[in-house]
Amino acid sequence: MKKNLKIRTGAVRGRVRFGALLLMAFAAALGNVFAAAAESPEFARTEEEWARLRDNVLEYEEIEDLIAEYNVTVQNNNEDWKKADSGKTAQDYVNQARDAVDDMYDAAANAATDIEMITGNYNARVQENAIQNTIDAAEDSLTKKWEYTKIEKSLAAEAQKAMNTYYQLQYQITAAQKNRELAQALLAQTERQQGIGTATVSDTLTARQNVQNADAQILGLQNQQESTRRRLIVMLGWDQDAVPEIRSMPAPDLSRIGTMDPAADLETAYANDYTLMADQRRLENSVTESGKQTNGANVENDRQQIAVALNTAYQSVLQAKASYDQSVMELEVSRRSCNSARAKQQAGTGTAIETLQAETSLTGAECTVKIQELALFQAMEDYDWVTKGVR
Numbered sequence: 001m002k003k004n005l006k007i008r009t010g011a012v013r014g015r016v017r018f019g020a021l022l023l024m025a026f027a028a029a030l031g032n033v034f035a036a037a038a039e040s041p042e043f044a045r046t047e048e049e050w051a052r053l054r055d056n057v058l059e060y061e062e063i064e065d066l067i068a069e070y071n072v073t074v075q076n077n078n079e080d081w082k083k084a085d086s087g088k089t090a091q092d093y094v095n096q097a098r099d100a101v102d103d104m105y106d107a108a109a110n111a112a113t114d115i116e117m118i119t120g121n122y123n124a125r126v127q128e129n130a131i132q133n134t135i136d137a138a139e140d141s142l143t144k145k146w147e148y149t150k151i152e153k154s155l156a157a158e159a160q161k162a163m164n165t166y167y168q169l170q171y172q173i174t175a176a177q178k179n180r181e182l183a184q185a186l187l188a189q190t191e192r193q194q195g196i197g198t199a200t201v202s203d204t205l206t207a208r209q210n211v212q213n214a215d216a217q218i219l220g221l222q223n224q225q226e227s228t229r230r231r232l233i234v235m236l237g238w239d240q241d242a243v244p245e246i247r248s249m250p251a252p253d254l255s256r257i258g259t260m261d262p263a264a265d266l267e268t269a270y271a272n273d274y275t276l277m278a279d280q281r282r283l284e285n286s287v288t289e290s291g292k293q294t295n296g297a298n299v300e301n302d303r304q305q306i307a308v309a310l311n312t313a314y315q316s317v318l319q320a321k322a323s324y325d326q327s328v329m330e331l332e333v334s335r336r337s338c339n340s341a342r343a344k345q346q347a348g349t350g351t352a353i354e355t356l357q358a359e360t361s362l363t364g365a366e367c368t369v370k371i372q373e374l375a376l377f378q379a380m381e382d383y384d385w386v387t388k389g390v391r
Helices: 018-030 047-054 060-070 072-085 090-109 114-137 141-195 201-235 254-259 262-272 274-285 289-347 352-387
Strands: none
Touching: 047 060, 060 072, 060 141, 072 141, 090 114, 114 289, 141 201, 141 274, 141 352, 254 289, 254 352, 262 289, 262 352, 274 289, 289 352
């Protein structure tokens, strides 16, 4: 079961049974697990699927499902749609706005003071004038549903990016720790040199400052990573103090790049884009000329933006692939340099510090390849999200 998950807020928001409180306290005392309520009914998934979502392990492939089941924003949006928007027509929203105006006029008529009456009537007239905007907007339950679905999918994309960032930061930390090891070794060497008069006090102070700078860099990166981790797990339903196992990121399938074709994928992106679907629906619902013009213009603008977004995402993939390829070549250079430094030290023609410097460069190059690989994976995911309706 998923550990330390937040309890879903809903119709009984703010109310917890006494027995449930005891159960939570008992589970917390034992370090045990506690399952949050999922969005879907139990029969919506197989036992195996629920078990995977409810364990205390985060896998990249689970993110979309975790967002759908446990993200508080998604749950609240779905609840609000079911209660307030499900099945509503565009006319229903207009009638709702008119009823609200009528209520405001009634309240003004029954106001206790002249100031309250004048203010109430003024506010009612403002809202009455805004009814035309409601008519032109031509919202209905479908447009609302697509807007909420876009939010859900956007949150899934954001969570995926956060997990990617978490591991990019981990590689940055690894490289920074190796740099710190080198800085510490150089400090020790400088202190020895100062002892025999071949280095100055200023040299030692500079070397010590380099160690402190390395420590500060590591701490900063660790804080960024922890902040990213907490944001990620809370988005997916865990409590911010939970410590789920975060499995490694999948490797990018580089063969997919050759199959990407913005021109061919554009129609798919049009068909799946939630904003475009909502605006097309609004255009179909429009009953006024102003509404038809506004919503028609929105549809055309959506199509243009989708084409730009898809092409931009594709170019980002190509750039990320070029950066990845460059990092692989630089890694090979670093590897040869490191092997050479080690051989020289063994032969007595090189020093331990020179070898450590080469090893630090190699570690940095290895981490850079991993970071560029993750950046390429993210660029490919961004492209896919545009084709799936999120931009």
